[in-house]
Amino acid sequence: xxxxxxxxxxxxxxxxxxxxxxxxxxxxxxxxxxxxxxxxxxxxxxxxxxxxxxxxxxxxxxxxxxxxxxxxxxxxxxxxxxxxxxxxxxxxxxxxxxxxxxxxxxxxxxxxxxxxxxxxxxxxx
Amino acid sequence: xxxxxxxxxxxxxxxxxxxxxxxxxxxxxxxxxxxxxxxxxxxxxxxxxxxxxxxxxxxxxxxxxxxxxxxxxxxxxxxxxxxxxxxxxxxxxxxxxxxxxxxxxxxxxxxxxxxxxxxxxxxxxxxxxxxxxxxxxxxxxxxxxxxxxxxxxxxxxxxxxxxxxxxxxxxxxxxxxxxxxxxxxxxxxxxxxxxxxxxxxxxxxxxxxxxxxxxxxxxxxxxxxxxxxxxxxxxxxxxxxxxxxxxxxxxxxxxxxxxxxxxxxxxxxxxxx
Numbered sequence: 001x002x003x004x005x006x007x008x009x010x011x012x013x014x015x016x017x018x019x020x021x022x023x024x025x026x027x028x029x030x031x032x033x034x035x036x037x038x039x040x041x042x043x044x045x046x047x048x049x050x051x052x053x054x055x056x057x058x059x060x061x062x063x064x065x066x067x068x069x070x071x072x073x074x075x076x077x078x079x080x081x082x083x084x085x086x087x088x089x090x091x092x093x094x095x096x097x098x099x100x101x102x103x104x105x106x107x108x109x110x111x112x113x114x115x116x117x118x119x120x121x122x123x124x125x
Numbered sequence: 126x127x128x129x130x131x132x133x134x135x136x137x138x139x140x141x142x143x144x145x146x147x148x149x150x151x152x153x154x155x156x157x158x159x160x161x162x163x164x165x166x167x168x169x170x171x172x173x174x175x176x177x178x179x180x181x182x183x184x185x186x187x188x189x190x191x192x193x194x195x196x197x198x199x200x201x202x203x204x205x206x207x208x209x210x211x212x213x214x215x216x217x218x219x220x221x222x223x224x225x226x227x228x229x230x231x232x233x234x235x236x237x238x239x240x241x242x243x244x245x246x247x248x249x250x251x252x253x254x255x256x257x258x259x260x261x262x263x264x265x266x267x268x269x270x271x272x273x274x275x276x277x278x279x280x281x282x283x284x285x286x287x288x289x290x291x292x293x294x295x296x297x298x299x300x301x302x303x304x305x306x307x308x309x310x311x312x313x314x315x316x317x318x319x320x321x322x323x324x325x326x327x328x329x330x331x332x333x334x335x336x337x338x339x340x341x342x343x344x345x346x347x348x349x350x351x352x353x354x355x356x357x358x359x360x361x362x363x364x365x366x367x368x369x370x371x372x373x374x375x376x377x378x379x380x381x382x383x384x385x386x387x388x389x390x391x392x393x394x395x396x397x398x
Contacts, residue, residue: 008338020288077258081180082298083173089258089329092167093308109327112235114212116261 041100047111049074053100057094067104074115078102127196127394129346130285132209132223132339133216134397136194144244147249147335160256160332162378163191167329172296175368176297177377179398184307184372185348186384188341190376193393195338209393210342213318217275219268229336231268237308238265238324247334254325256331264334265324273321280312286350295369298319301361306344315344342396349390359382360384 040053048071056067069076069088077089085095086102090109096102106115110123135143142317150156166178166187178187199206209398216223224231230243240263244251247263254262269275282310290300297309308316318340319326325333334337364371373383 013174031323077168078173079168080298082294089164089168091327092329092331093319093327095309116259 041103043100045104046107047112048107050100052099052103061107067099069099069106071106071110071115072116076103076106076115098121127200127207128374128397129207129342129394130209130397132211132228133221133227135209137227137232138210141213143199143206144228146199146206149202150198151252154349157256159191159195159198159260160330163332164258164261167378172294172298176296177370177374180304180307180309182295182303183384184303184374185345186247186360186382186387189345189348189387189390190379190382192338192345196394208342210346210396211336211339212343213321213340214278214281217277223336223339224268230264231266233264233266233324237261237263238267240264240266241300241326254330256330256333257325258328258330258332266326266334269321270303270323271322273317273357275321276277276312276314276317281314283312284314284348285354288355288358292361295362295366300359306347306351315340345390348394349396352388360388390393 015069022097036060037111040051042049042051044050049069054066055066069078069079081087081094081095086099087093087095088102091102091105094105097104130139147156163178170176170178170179170181177183180192196206198209199208211223219232223229224243226242228243230240231247233240240246241248243249245252245264245378261298286303287302287305289301291303292299294323296305296331297304300310302377305311306314308314319331322336322340325331326336326340360372362371364373370384372385373382375381
């Protein structure tokens with residue numbers, strides 16, 4: 001756990017230093033981007049840095065979402081539903097309105113645990 | 126012939142044998158292969174691309190085949206074992222016998238969601254979470270957290286009454302029986318149960334929780350019940366649909382079975398009622 005704490009502290013500090021980060025979950029990060037699913041966001045939510053941006057190129061694991069979300073720098077697999085709602089691999093059966101909401105739901109679900117870049121995240125042949 | 130029974134009717138010996146077979150598949154590494162396969166499909170099935178295991182008409186036959194593979198693996202350990210099903214519209218409380226320490230164990234503790242009793246608790250040493258998306262290696266649950274409710278019998282009835290199997294655009298936006306059962310639209314049956322259990326069951330690696338199989342065995346039973354009620358309705362689409370498994374098209378990862386081959390469950394197993 002000490003390693004986890006240090007990691008979280010470092011990433012949080014980095015955001016504060018560079019972007020006057022928004023520490024409170026209730027603070028709208030208006031300077032960080034749009035709520036539109038094609039915009040970007042970058043904020044500290046519950047002590048962890050969450051970021052989202054349109055994905056460059058069609059990476060094999062973006063599956064047409066064309067959008068990438070990160071938690072403390074580790075990519076969180078997200079997916080856009082036909083109705084415009086979003087899910088992530090850690091909350092896969094519970095659609096939320098935006099990629100930022102999916103990132104926040106992931107932080108809630110993780111309860112401080114580090115996200116793993118997971119090799120299982122590849123379609124089967 | 127395999128008979129799938131309601132989990133609430135299992136004898137103590139049947140529960141013991143089912144649990145022992147699960148633990149042996151876990152010990153041998155075969156269990157985790159099923160978790161890996163499920164996650165690979167769940168992250169690659171997309172509404173506007175190729176879709177096979179989820180958010181598509183083949184959600185039901187794909188999971189039927191997936192459960193058959195798993196049940197055969199269990200039976201290779203103990204030939205007397207069949208997959209039980211969980212009728213969550215009846216056994217809808219965290220106090221149901223399903224969650225007792227002699228079966229699946231209960232909900233997770235408040236602090237970190239860790240399941241602390243039953244054969245699959247981390248402290249048993251027998252159930253490491255290896256195929257995972259985060260650093261936690263212990264089984265987690267939060268049964269009914271936030272006051273969430275499982276679907277009611279009336280809600281199940283409302284979905285069984287839908288006479289069309291599936292409809293264009295054959296994805297999470299579809300009207301029809303399949304998508305209402307899957308839960309992306311309407312009262313939400315299958316998806317809601319995953320969320321109600323919480324922990325790994327709410328994620329792409331949901332088969333890490335053994336209740337996955339009991340949940341899907343009941344979803345599968347509801348498909349059979351729907352067929353009984355609508356004998357004139359069949360699997361759709363019939364042919365020629367891009368990115369979607371048509372009636373006679375084979376499914377990944379097996380490449381040898383089509384939905385048409387899986388419509389009749391009685392070739393493989395029957396239900397207790």
